[in-house]
Amino acid sequence: MTRTADLLVIGGGATGVGVAWDATLRGLSVILVERKDLAEGTSGRFHGLLHSGGRYAVKDPNAARECVAENRIVRRVAADCVEDTGGLFVTTPHDDPAFADRLVAGCAATGVDCEEIDPGEALRREPRLNPGISRAFQVPDANIDVWKTVWAMTRGARGRGAEILPYHDVVAIRHDGAAVSGARVRDVRTGEEREIEAAVTVNATGAWAGRVASLAGIDGVRILPGRGIMVALGHRVLNTVVNRCQMPTDGDIIVPIRTVSVVGTTDQNTDNPDDETVPQQEIDAMLTEGEKLVPGLRDGRALRVWAGVRPLFEDAKADDSSSRDVTRAHALLDHAQRDDVDRFVTITGGKLTTFRLMAQDTVDAVCRKLGVERACTTDTEPLPGSESGENYRLGARLARKEAALVSEQMICECELVPLAKLKDALNDTASTVLDDIRRRLRLAMGPCQGGFCIYRAAGVMHELDHLDASQANASLRDFLQERWKDLWPVLYGDQLR
Amino acid sequence: MTERLHFDVVVIGAGTAGLAAATRAAQDGARVAVLAKGIGSTHLAPGTIDVLGYRSEPITELAPAIADLPADHPYSAIRELVIDDALSWFERTVEQGRLPGYRYVGDRRANRLHPTALGALRPSALVPETMAGFEHVGDGPVVIVGVSCLRDFHQDPCAANLRAAGLDARAVTVSPELERADMNALGIARHLDDVDWRSRFCATVRPHIGGATAVGLPAMLGLNDPHRVLMDLQHQLGCWVFEIPTVPPSVPGMRLYEILAGALRRAGGRLVLGAEVVAHARAEDKVTEVSTRAAGRDLSYSADWFVHAGGGFASGAIELDSHWAAHDRVLDLPLTGLPEPDGQRFSSTYLDRQPMVTPVSRSTVSFERRGSPTSSSRARHCRVRRRGRSCQRRGSHSPAPATLRSRSNSVLAERRRLREPCRSGRA
Numbered sequence: 038m039t040r041t042a043d044l045l046v047i048g049g050g051a052t053g054v055g056v057a058w059d060a061t062l063r064g065l066s067v068i069l070v071e072r073k074d075l076a077e078g079t080s081g082r083f084h085g086l087l088h089s090g091g092r093y094a095v096k097d098p099n100a101a102r103e104c105v106a107e108n109r110i111v112r113r114v115a116a117d118c119v120e121d122t123g124g125l126f127v128t129t130p131h132d133d134p135a136f137a138d139r140l141v142a143g144c145a146a147t148g149v150d151c152e153e154i155d156p157g158e159a160l161r162r163e164p165r166l167n168p169g170i171s172r173a174f175q176v177p178d179a180n181i182d183v184w185k186t187v188w189a190m191t192r193g194a195r196g197r198g199a200e201i202l203p204y205h206d207v208v209a210i211r212h213d214g215a216a217v218s219g220a221r222v223r224d225v226r227t228g229e230e231r232e233i234e235a236a237v238t239v240n241a242t243g244a245w246a247g248r249v250a251s252l253a254g255i256d257g258v259r260i261l262p263g264r265g266i267m268v269a270l271g272h273r274v275l276n277t278v279v280n281r282c283q284m285p286t287d288g289d290i291i292v293p294i295r296t297v298s299v300v301g302t303t304d305q306n307t308d309n310p311d312d313e314t315v316p317q318q319e320i321d322a323m324l325t326e327g328e329k330l331v332p333g334l335r336d337g338r339a340l341r342v343w344a345g346v347r348p349l350f351e352d353a354k355a356d357d358s359s360s361r362d363v364t365r366a367h368a369l370l371d372h373a374q375r376d377d378v379d380r381f382v383t384i385t386g387g388k389l390t391t392f393r394l395m396a397q398d399t400v401d402a403v404c405r406k407l408g409v410e411r412a413c414t415t416d417t418e419p420l421p422g423s424e425s426g427e428n429y430r431l432g433a434r435l436a437r438k439e440a441a442l443v444s445e446q447m448i449c450e451c452e453l454v455p456l457a458k459l460k461d462a463l464n465d466t467a468s469t470v471l472d473d474i475r476r477r478l479r480l481a482m483g484p485c486q487g488g489f490c491i492y493r494a495a496g497v498m499h500e501l502d503h504l505d506a507s508q509a510n511a512s513l514r515d516f517l518q519e520r521w522k523d524l525w526p527v528l529y530g531d532q533l534r
Numbered sequence: 535m536t537e538r539l540h541f542d543v544v545v546i547g548a549g550t551a552g553l554a555a556a557t558r559a560a561q562d563g564a565r566v567a568v569l570a571k572g573i574g575s576t577h578l579a580p581g582t583i584d585v586l587g588y589r590s591e592p593i594t595e596l597a598p599a600i601a602d603l604p605a606d607h608p609y610s611a612i613r614e615l616v617i618d619d620a621l622s623w624f625e626r627t628v629e630q631g632r633l634p635g636y637r638y639v640g641d642r643r644a645n646r647l648h649p650t651a652l653g654a655l656r657p658s659a660l661v662p663e664t665m666a667g668f669e670h671v672g673d674g675p676v677v678i679v680g681v682s683c684l685r686d687f688h689q690d691p692c693a694a695n696l697r698a699a700g701l702d703a704r705a706v707t708v709s710p711e712l713e714r715a716d717m718n719a720l721g722i723a724r725h726l727d728d729v730d731w732r733s734r735f736c737a738t739v740r741p742h743i744g745g746a747t748a749v750g751l752p753a754m755l756g757l758n759d760p761h762r763v764l765m766d767l768q769h770q771l772g773c774w775v776f777e778i779p780t781v782p783p784s785v786p787g788m789r790l791y792e793i794l795a796g797a798l799r800r801a802g803g804r805l806v807l808g809a810e811v812v813a814h815a816r817a818e819d820k821v822t823e824v825s826t827r828a829a830g831r832d833l834s835y836s837a838d839w840f841v842h843a844g845g846g847f848a849s850g851a852i853e854l855d856s857h858w859a860a861h862d863r864v865l866d867l868p869l870t871g872l873p874e875p876d877g878q879r880f881s882s883t884y885l886d887r888q889p890m891v892t893p894v895s896r897s898t899v900s901f902e903r904r905g906s907p908t909s910s911s912r913a914r915h916c917r918v919r920r921r922g923r924s925c926q927r928r929g930s931h932s933p934a935p936a937t938l939r940s941r942s943n944s945v946l947a948e949r950r951r952l953r954e955p956c957r958s959g960r961a
Contacts, residue, residue, distance in 0.1 A: 321856075335856045442714075443714035443715065444714070445715055445716065446683065446685055446716040447685070448685060456685070489686075492652070492686075493685045493686065493781070495691065496685075496687075496690065499690045499691045499694070500688065500690050506653075506690075506691050506694030506698060507698070509691050510691075510695070513652075514885070517885075518883065518884045520884075521882075521883075522882065528879075528880060529854045529855060529856045530853065530854065530855060530856060531850070533847045534847060534849070
């Protein structure tokens with residue numbers, strides 16, 4: 038069976054789903070395929086920082102400017118997914134004191150809203166910070182729940198007729214050497230294959246973009262995957278994003294998000310975008326660095342550790358003029374200009390904070406190919422659930438729970454997920470993978486890491502007839518293994534209890 | 535100012551191990567205090583007494599399995615007779631305990647199988663009488679009854695996995711009148727202790743029984759009077775009734791704690807909760823005194839004997855720090871059996887045997903024959919230290935058998951938590 042659409046998007050990360058959302062707002066018909074669950078790759082494996090631009094102000098001014106603009110837009114249109122924690126840059130005794138002035142100059146040049154505050158005031162706000170800090174600057178950093186964002190865009194796109202298909206792998210890209218006309222995809226859960234015919238195909242597969250481009254016979258889309266690890270701590274050790282006041286390096290940022298804090302990150306080149314290795318020495322280095330920001334961090338409870346892979350783009354056809362006018366932060370490749378293969382566009386590079394801009398640039402290019410002229414509206418149109426424009430507050434779930442104290446059953450106490458919400462998510466996704474439910478609801482992401490709630494969730498799934506007993510057992514086993522993968526490298530101290 | 539107290543025996547830890555050791559010493563006439571940071575894992579564990587559940591396969595006959603253990607296994611040091619003695623002591627203690635009529639069931643020589651919350655069958659040496667009705671399940675159909683407001687037990691997967699094990703099991707849900715949509719087993723157990731509520735509960739279950747031989751319920755059959763709850767339910771429902779462990783809190787485990795804590799008090803022992811041992815003093819190689827920080831004041835306890843029943847990693851008594859060094863946080867005793875510093879600490883596969891967890895816990899106990907605590911001054915890594923009088927002078931019971939028997943609940947019995955269900959390919 039062949040399906041047709043104006044646009045086929047390959048890749049269900051924040052960028053790919055952002056492209057689908059943007060394109061449906063412009064009235065295009067869209068099919069999106071993702072080989073795993075939505076935001077399971079790079080998007081779901083970062084620290085959760087919505088950049089103010091401060092981190093790039095000195096090193097990469099173009100990227101900083103993009104962040105400034107996107108930060109303002111995203112915290113408005115995805116208000117319900119963003120927590121306005123604010124951010125700090127602090128000069129610890131381990132940092133070059135001269136960098137602070139470069140930061141101030143860089144922020145001024147790129148438009149980052151940066152204000153110096155008294156170190157005593159910074160310590161009053163964040164008492165666990167290193168008491169030896171000598172300077173402190175506040176910036177509008179925030180955190181963003183990427184799964185919530187991606188699923189909000191998915192709901193919006195589906196509401197406008199898009200087909201968003203997780204667990205669909207691309208088997209082949211339909212092309213005749215001169216143009217691409219869609220793809221052959223396989224439902225990895227049923228094995229069923231189908232043809233998708235599309236006027237334009239977008240390759241939004243990030244670190245995997247080279248592989249997907251080669252399916253269309255295009256070489257030289259070289260992605261250097263940069264693997265970074267992140268360690269989640271069992272508490273909000275800080276309530277503000279805190280950065281070291283130095284050139285960005287390993288383990289120099291702590292992002293409080295939901296019930297945990299995330300220490301990030303490292304950067305190791307790898308050949309394999311599926312590389313999820315977490316070397317012990319990297320964890321140790323992160324803890325040692327984190328200790329410089331928050332003394333005693335080593336004695337706290339590390340909850341889990343994971344690796345994500347950045348799509349660092351290095352064009353093997355660097356002399357080609359097509360990529361010159363895109364910013365350095367992300368790369369939009371029109372393969373008609375670059376490789377004489379029409380109706381095929383690759384979007385890669387970039388960072389989570391600029392996913393909306395990447396989607397906008399991509400859909401602009403798609404519209405040019407389709408010969409339609411429709412302006413992007415994702416900068417003003419709120420995502421479903423964010424219409425009120427009110428940012429997420431940490432206490433919001435607790436307030437809801439308090440209001441329904443005796444009438445509502447809680448499945449996950451850490452993340453306050455009620456039974457009704459679990460049932461809605463189960464009915465909505467029809468997924469039998471507990472890990473998918475984790476990403477949807479944050480079930481099992483809190484301090485107990487699934488110790489109590491996963492048995493409950495498996496029981497509910499079974500009762501709803503989503504799976505029989507042996508499937509429920511398997512799903513439980515798979516989940517426990519999936520959690521264990523992220524747990525055992527940090528199984529020390531209270532986490533081992 | 536620090537206040538000083540003296541006891542014959544100070545036991546550190548109020549889990550099954552510590553409470554049983556202290557109670558036996560107190561019954562032998564010793565002045566005993568139990569110091570504990572908090573209650574032990576009784577409230578989390580299913581409340582069964584598991585002597586030795588698995589070697590490579592689930593164990594049925596205990597004696598040959600114990601005889602077959604390697605020489606460095608603590609059971610090899612104390613032998614089967616001591617284990618049997620400890621189990622009889624335990625049965626007597628429960629029967630004479632504060633829950634009228636409540637007892638543990640088992641023949642002490644062979645394991646019996648009992649379902650987990652997921653319906654997998656798990657071997658135990660002794661189970662509370664409230665679980666024992668499961669032995670009648672083979673005789674006819676069984677109904678697994680869930681309660682809609684209890685999120686910690688799911689009747690459908692439990693029944694489905696029992697069916698997969700060849701039993702004639704089906705699942706039903708009942709909705710007895712309760713004041714909130716969200717209850718745990720403890721809340722329902724308190725209701726079931728009430729005779730009127732119990733009758734109304736039976737009325738909701740009765741229509742679902744059909745011709746069933748037995749009814750399986752989540753482990754919630756009363757906290758204060760489980761024997762009467764069991765008898766009454768069986769009478770009102772007209773069939774066997776048994777309870778199945780749930781996600782914590784564990785009602786059978788809480789009963790076990792109440793029984794042991796009560797036995798300790800009746801024997802004249804003192805139980806001090808919220809008393810974390812924060813320091814200790816030694817003379818030569820012997821512990822002479824421990825200090826606790828509790829309720830705003832420091833207290834020191836000197837004693838002839840100190841029994842370290844503080845547990846392992848799970849209780850926090852042994853800590854593995856972020857540099858991967860392990861410490862005994864209570865008495866700073868040397869630990870053995872740890873993986874090499876650069877060796878494999880954990881397997882990346884969850885259901886594999888994990889090198890780190892088992893060896894530390896196992897090897898931290900070291901025993902001489904007849905269950906006496908190691909007394910040689912050269913054996914520095916024993917967990918039970920003595921000072922002054924020898925244990926023989928104080929009578930036939932040393933704390934060790936009790937300690938060992940109750941440790942059997944977890945480590946010695948090779949209980950495998952989630953591995954149990956999974957390794958058989960079922961839940």
